[in-house]
Amino acid sequence: MAHPIVSLAKRRGFYWPAFEIYQGVGGLYDLGPLGARLQQELVDLWRSTYVLPEGFLEVDTPTLGPEVLFRASGHLGEFADLLVCCRSCQEPFRADHLLEGVHPNPEALPAPEVDGLLVQHKVRCPRCGASSFDPARPFNLMFQSNFGPIPGRFAYLRPETAQGIFANFPALYRLHRKRLPFGVAQVGRAYRNEISPRQGLLRLREFGQMEVEYFHGPTPADKDHPRFGEIAADLTSLVPAPAAGTPAAPVAVTFQQAVDRHIVAHRLIAYHLARVQQFLLRAGIPAERLRFRQHEADEMAHYALDCWDAEVLLEAGWVEVVGIADRGCFDLEQHQKASGISMEAERILAEPREEEVTEVIPNFATLGPSFKGKAKAIGEALRSLDHAVLAGPITLTLEGGEEVVIRSDHFSLSTRKERRTVEPFLPHVVEPSFGLSRILYCVLETCYQVEVSPSESDAEQGTSEPEDGEGSAAGGYVRLRLPPVIAPTKVGVFPLMDRDGLTELALQAERRAIAEGLSAFVDTSQSIGRRYARADEVGVPFCITIDYQTKEDGTVTLRHRDTRTQERHSIVDALLAVAAAVRKPVSFGRGT
RNA sequence: GCAGGCGUCGUCUAGUGGUAGGACGUUGGCCUUCCAAGCCAACAACCCGGGUUCGAAUCCCGGCGCCUGCACCA
Secondary structure, X not given: OOOHHHHHHHHHOOEEEOOHHHOOOOOOEEEOHHHHHHHHHHXXXXXXXXXXXXXXXXXXXXXXEEHHHHHHHOHHHHHEEEEEEEOOOOOEEEHHHHOEOOEOOHXXXXXXXXXXXXXXXXXXXXXXXXXXXXXXXXEEXXXXXXXXXXXXXXXXXOOOOHHHHHOOHHHHHHHOOOOOOEEEEEEEEEXXXXXXXXXXXXXXXXXXXXXXXXEEOOOXXXXXXXXXXXXXXXXXXXXXXXXXXXXXXXXXEEHHHHHHOOOOOOHXXXXXXHHHHHHHHHOOOOHHHEEEEEOOHHHOOOOOOEEEEEEEEEOOEEEEEEEEEEEXXXXXXXXXXXXXXXXXXXXXXXXXXXXXXXXXXXXXXHHHHHHXXXXXXXXXXXXXXXHHHOOOOEEEEOOOOOEEEEOHHHEEEEEEEEEEEEEEEOOEEEEEEEEHHHHHHHHHHHHEEEEOOOOOOOOOOOOOOOOOOOOXXXXXXXXXXXXXXXXXXXXXXXXXXXXXXXXXXXXXXXXHHHHOOOOEEEOOOOOHHHHHHHHHHOOOOEEEEEOHHHHHHXXXXXXXXXXXXXXXXXXXXXXXXXXXXXXXXXXXXXXX
């Protein structure tokens, strides 16, 4: 059974399957009025409590990218696996797995060869033992299109926002005035053509991501963070990758202890884990439903050296919502190789180094007459030669195979001393990657609370789900305990009676709330209790009620969603209290 | 993609061959001086396409979607 939040979400407008008028498309969901606003609030919270305080640079890059980009990133190579299905039991297998031991590099084989090798070596189905397979077909999780009318220029929808950041590293490094470390953030959508999307917002073909690439130096001293102290004492729950023979088990530690006991490799990863945890807690995920689990070696993505997932305990089990990966220099190295553009940063040497540099200087005065039009190419080739081999006349092989004989008067050697004050290196990167759509769902599910009304609770039923129909009295009183900072609607304004001028006062109060930047609404329908109930169900944290006393002294009641308690304030004070409660915190300090 | 189950107002559902009923909801009205389910009325549905049949929500086939398991999950 789906969690009752699912039908509430559709009924009240958080989210629902997309394109339902055409029977829908799996893995695509619409965010409704409340969902769109909730998502925006989550992004704002992330930006104000994480991106801004950390000084990250935020960028926005295209969702489409060229083939070379994703060749370089490894996504096309790694994810265009060939799949074969067993004819008798229909089980699908990755071709390269079946051909292990049969071929030295099974991943690189084209489909026809895979089919041939499977028959030739009588490979058996690991499941049922039969040895007859359907033809191999490529299985790509990347969405493909074309740029312009030329069919050969493939365009791909990005499977993560990260590559747009890596591809911009040289510019971003310059814009940060060539100082490391620094982080770059991006919020956007990513696309993966999932085989069988399921579980609503948890497995989508198009989803929201909030990613950070934290560029830093490669030495052990760089794997640290100046503000580690702020989070060192925060408590967390870690599930390290199990060592041989020992099962994975959660440990409760502070981040300081996690580093001291070598559960987490270094303080830099630990720092990011702490910031991720802080964000999730502020978004309303209960601490007891949150943990970090370390990937095992065989679970790791092709680029990762170390990876921790933030997981949230849902009805469906533990679900990954943030991945914190140490990507090393993998991505920058790949893009440097593929593009020919340097992705290196520079480090100032503690002590300048004197180096003797010997260069080959082509002598075009003699090269020109000897080689005419080829002189320029030969000159370039000479420059790139190792000077050690250049004793006298040599034979040079040009591109295209032509050999030319170079005389000693065709070039000269120049030796000079160079004083080096910097050295180049490829930065490393730690990547906290937030699954925005998943977080949105986790927040909704974990904030969902049912209170069995006292008259009906014959058993002690705590906060579990209703047995049958929801959205009604049968299931109990539904309350969405969204933190005020992310609640899509901040305050409801209710006239106690829809008469005697109370509604007019409510409309005035609503205007003032909106002027304060608070999303507000007036509800005059039916009884006051029903209006509170309707507001509680979608997580409105505060309700202001206009009553007869308001007409006399201008005061209203301010009701708190989670406690149902009310206080009397002037309208201005009530709105100030709401505004204070929904203001996004800025986190330099520790804790939550 | 495979196997099994499922698809009825916005939501939860009743309905096994004679063209759909309830509850919640929404809207309007009545009542009501602070915590949903008081009264009256209205609104609103058989996933899509074919087939069988005099007649299909119901039976058959295909598609799409959802759920569970397998596989996949950067």
